[in-house]
Amino acid sequence: MLLARLVQTSADLVATSARNAKVAFVAETLSAAEPGEVGVVASYLSNVLPQRRLGVGWRSLSTLPDSAQEATLTVAEVDAAFEQLATTGGEGSGATRRAILTELLSRATSSEQEYLRGLMLGGVRQGAQDGVMLAAIAKAAEVPLAAVQRAVMLAGFAGPVAEAAMSGGQSALEAVTLEVGRPLRPMLAGSAPDVAAAMTAGTPMLLERKIDGVRLQAHKDGDEVQLFTRSLDEITDRLPEVVELVRALPAERLVLDGETVAVRPDGRPEPFQVTGSRTASSADPATLRASTPLATSFFDLLHIDDEDLLDQPLTQRIERLDALVPPTARIERIHTGSPTTATEFFAAQVSAGHEGVIVKDPTSAYAAGRRGAGWVKVKPRHTLDLVVLAVEWGSGRRRGKLSNIHLGARDPRTGDFVMLGKTFKGMTDAMLDWQTERFQELQTSRDSYTVYVRPEQVVEIAFDGIQRSSRYPGGMALRFARVLRYRDDKSAEQADTIDTVKAVRGW
CATH class of the missing domain: 3.30.470.30 (DNA ligase/mRNA capping enzyme)
Known part of the structure; x- marks a missing residue:
């Protein structure tokens, strides 16, 4: 499969908020993939790398080589290059890794370069979160959703489960069991x-x-x-x-x-x-x-x-x-x-x-x-794990620092994030320094006052209550929200949902 097909699917996912349409886009793409590519395709659309870590940082991708004019790069070729990046080490590995990266990106069109950069940095916002991906696997393979869900719980990731479902159907999913040495998703x-x-x-x-x-x-x-x-x-x-x-x-x-x-x-x-x-x-x-x-x-x-x-x-x-x-x-x-x-x-x-x-x-x-x-x-206080959607530049002693963060809860039905308010409270000087660098790395756009970011950084927020509010699209806002810590151990998909927020208030 050409990488361009994945890039188009990703764009289609971003362009719609309808869950059924998202499921259909992903299912069609999985069905079009070659047998040996299904797992990789499912992983990429889940914003997961089968190799987990490539050792490629923002600086390595800040400047891209000239892009290709024609889409010829395949998913299998990308996976092979990523495998090389993940396994190359030792003396002289830095130059080797740069050569691998340059060769890969120079073969990609401009849209493919941006997709690959986001994939390597963990920041492709495409809406194929667990609910969509698992439903798409079930649809493409014509197997029960419950069988897919249990297999993913035991296998940890959607990629290998998609491969099993597409190649062996329900019997292959039922053969997925707990394996010592392979982590399963925690309860x-x-x-x-x-x-x-x-x-x-x-x-x-x-x-x-x-x-x-x-x-x-x-x-x-x-x-x-x-x-x-x-x-x-x-x-x-x-x-x-x-x-x-x-x-x-x-x-x-x-x-x-x-x-x-x-x-x-x-x-x-x-x-x-x-x-x-x-x-x-x-x-x-x-x-x-x-x-x-x-x-x-x-x-x-x-x-x-x-x-x-x-x-x-x-x-x-x-x-x-x-x-x-x-x-x-x-x-x-x-x-x-x-x-x-x-x-x-x-x-x-x-x-x-x-x-x-x-x-x-x-x-x-x-x-x-x-x-x-x-x-x-x-816990002895109300807390939520939310996702940072944007950050505002500070004033006074915080001038030059990114300070006031916009907070979002995940909508499990659409995969999007719903803003619940802002806060600049609870931030230490060290935290301000860290987030000023971090959120510029996640930047998608900015104006003179606000830096808009990819929704992937989870932050634990304490608050005193929830009130109804017409100011925010979710119709509610946090009262006296304050930062407790940033949660690098959680992904945006593991952030709390709008339903959890409503349950705290009893709505």
């Missing part, structure tokens, strides 16, 4: 304003400490251990103490779900930024281990010695977990039906410096990749 929690609201009257629930750290999925196969983040990126080599912990567990093959957090000498958790810096750093792991120790707590067991536990009730998974993992590496939890006891546990966790609690249904299965009713998080 997510809904939100409730307080513990009582998260409890089911008269029904004992499990309450677990909610840690403000990095979600960690641990896979063990013999002596080999792999660690993956919430976004399915591998960070094994950065956490040697966690590797040692998992390797010592008495099982041959395992998949565990947990959280790791940097801790102070007194045992209290460090702010998220400290943990994020530790897990993102490529510095010497031994040095980091000494300077920034981690505490890891596992709370779920998904697989043990060739037995999948995903569909077993949570209580059974926890029973197996407790028999396997030492108490020092397990999450703190209680089992109670008393709202009073639950509220006291919540208060104790907040007092200890943690985010709050997660209330879990003891009978729930592990719903990989979904935010269901089985898990409900409770």
Whole structure:
């Protein structure tokens, strides 16, 4: 398939807000792809690279070579070039990588160059988010949507599932199972304003400490251990103490779900930024281990010695977990039906410096990749993970800095973002410096006052309430919104939706 076909599909997706039309565009493109290209096509239209990281930054793409006049570049050729970029290393690799990049881009037309640049930087806004992509795979392959959804949850990404569905139909999708060494999408929690609201009257629930750290999925196969983040990126080599912990567990093959957090000498958790810096750093792991120790707590067991536990009730998974993992590496939890006891546990966790609690249904299965009713998080304040849509230049002491950010929630029906307000509160000087550079990198256009950006940077916002507002298209606005932190561990597709915002207000 010519890359030009993908570029046109991307443009068609941007030009319509109708979900059915988006699904039809993607399904037609998947059907037109060659068998060996389907996975790559699905990945690119999902704004995902099969290689995950190419090591190509904004500076490398700030100046493009002369473009080709005729569209001849194929999807397979792009994938091959990306594979070279991802695997080239060692002495002289910089020059080699520049040559690969120049050769690729010089063969692309101007519109293809812009598409490839966005793809390499993770900033193609084309609307083929999960809901559209999975429906398109089901339509193109003529298979049940539920079969596609479960396969993607277990495979992690849409690309390989599209390939399986198009080549083998429903039976190929049903053959997709949990594989040790391949990360699956983590189960997510809904939100409730307080513990009582998260409890089911008269029904004992499990309450677990909610840690403000990095979600960690641990896979063990013999002596080999792999660690993956919430976004399915591998960070094994950065956490040697966690590797040692998992390797010592008495099982041959395992998949565990947990959280790791940097801790102070007194045992209290460090702010998220400290943990994020530790897990993102490529510095010497031994040095980091000494300077920034981690505490890891596992709370779920998904697989043990060739037995999948995903569909077993949570209580059974926890029973197996407790028999396997030492108490020092397990999450703190209680089992109670008393709202009073639950509220006291919540208060104790907040007092200890943690985010709050997660209330879990003891009978729930592990719903990989979904935010269901089985898990409900409770924090001591209202927070949302929103997407930055634009940024305004500051004034006074903030002159020359990008300051006031425009906040958007995701509309799950269209894949677009709905503005909920602006804020400049909660920003430190360091944060202002960072976002001034960051948002100029994401710029799509600007005027004298505002820089408009690709909607991909997620920010965690605290707020006091939601009010109706005719000023914004969603008909509501956040009250006293303030920045808590930028969430580089989340993609725009994982941001909170308009429905979540309305639920907070009870609308």
